[in-house]
Amino acid sequence: MRRQTRSIAPLWYLERGFRVPISLFKGADHNFQYRHGSVHMIAPWWQAGVIYQIYPRSFQDSDGDGIGDLNGIVQRLDSLAALGIDAIWISPIYSSPMADFGYDVADYCDVDPRFGTLADFDELLAQAHARGLKLLLDFVPNHTSDRHAWFVESQASRTNSRRDWYLWRDAAPDGGPPNNWISDFGGSAWEWDGATGQYYYHAFLREQPDLNWRNPAVQVAMHDVLRFWFDRGVDGFRIDVLWHMIKAADFPDNPPNPAWQPGMGEMHRVLQFHSADQPEVHAIAAAMRDIAGGYSATGDERVLIGEIYLPVERLMPYYGGERAEVHLPFNFQLIDAPWEARALARLIADYEAALPPGGWPNWVLGNHDRPRVAAKRGQAQARVAAMLLLTLRGTPTLYYGDELGLSDVAIPYERVRDPRELREPGLGLGRDPVRTPMAWDASENAGFSTARPWLPLHEDWPTRNVAVMAEDPASILALYRQLLTARRAHPALAIGDFALLDSAGDVLAYERRQGAQRLVVALNLGAQVQHLDLPDWAGGCPPLLSTIPGPAQIEGRALRLRPNEGVILAPA
Ligand code: GLC
16 A cells, blocks of 8 residues: 655654754654655654653652652753653652552552642643653553552452452461562562461562452453553553563472572572563563554554563563564663673674564663663763664663763662662662762752752762753763764664674674665774774764764774774764
8 A cells, every 4th residue: 555645744853953864754654754865764753762761759859849740850851852862751650659669559540649640740741742752651560559459459358359369379388478489679579468368479579469460350450551541642651570470370489599699689599480471471461562552553653661671582572473562672681781892792693683573672771770871881981881872773761860971879878768778788789879869950959859859969960960061062961962863863873774893802883774874883892992994885984973072083994993982983
């Protein structure tokens, strides 16, 4: 069938005033059709775009309680649009007792008063859409809060109609827990309920009982939650701990982990062989995709992203087989990868090779659970990492504050809030250090709040903030903006093919190509000068962008990379 096109650039380009060297047509299927020379390429927004994760407690406080909120996010939407991202994912905002800061949901269809109201949410969505930004929510299907009305009923008696909505089991013959499963936050994953004489299962805190997804009524209720938010207009969901959702039906013991050491945290004592990544989870993911697909038929595609910490070969099935599952199973490999050129090249090649046909890649450098990239790699390499993230093939997800080069913030003991830290202190497992407030300017509390922030700010906030760094062309914020502009201006970067280039020493180099458009990305992952022999076609290419101010040094086919320098070369 002939694709209908309208010669109108989508609003999200026009409103932000971008000049792009391509003409854009919006097709009848609401995907964007890029025309560059004779090349026609179709890319949905979630492939060409860049996602930005907001931890809502820490983004912007609008009501002076030291905690960020939805109206605060609205205040900062212009700043996000100026940064050049395309979609926002907000960590949970639902009603919650906050035992795990919103990942313990008491009502999936309401907003917690700390964050605002449903009306505030609608306003945020409208304001985001008015700026051409998509908005994704965090769906937490594996567990609820123990205060959720469903669990309150389930706990009330063994005969309650919702008893089977959660995972209740009798004690082992010795009276102990039904098996050896360990909570991800330490301790047994089973909690004794004296009143009804059974244990319930919780993969995380005891305040987060796991739902029984084998029960069709649970599936119906949770599908209704997806519809509730899709009906309001959200553009998709990040799905919390997707691979945890189904456990082996007979609850056998997990095998011990032979590599376990105390510093790893108690959860790693056993391998989560029976408690996660069970075959039946794929039908659950496919059913969610069907729901998202039903909404996509009436507008831009609604997207599902799965939080899945698994090795690559076990990650790929979450794209789906005969039935589609999530659009993007999060690829967290860069967070823990050895920061070494050959190892990274292998990791990238292996990931690309493992993708199923039609599977679109994605990359992540950090999130609200993992150490920040600047803490792991240092400030100089954080810039190189930014270039890597934004030039690899696939959808990048940025974590708020990484564009400022925020590092992990040391939290004094009396200010620790994360239950992960409080339950297993001193192992470095706590997540408060990566959840500290965003710094907007040099005013009181960095413009985040008029009150004392719920977590301390980084010490250098008077200079490490958006307002100051936006004025400094050498800042990491300026680099992020340039990279995002470059992605937008070059389809080769946003959606083009990828090929590694021969390189040696600390250099990781690759080509991105879209039709006639070819670019070279060369990254020096070390602190010494490095050289790269460019391919013939790239000889004499002028640099488009460097992570270090000052012109990159190229003579013919010889590229000289300064210590910690990454460059993009684009033929004129
Ligand atoms: C996910 C979230 C994490 C949370 C956990 C339990 O891993 O990212 O923050 O603690 O799920 O919901």
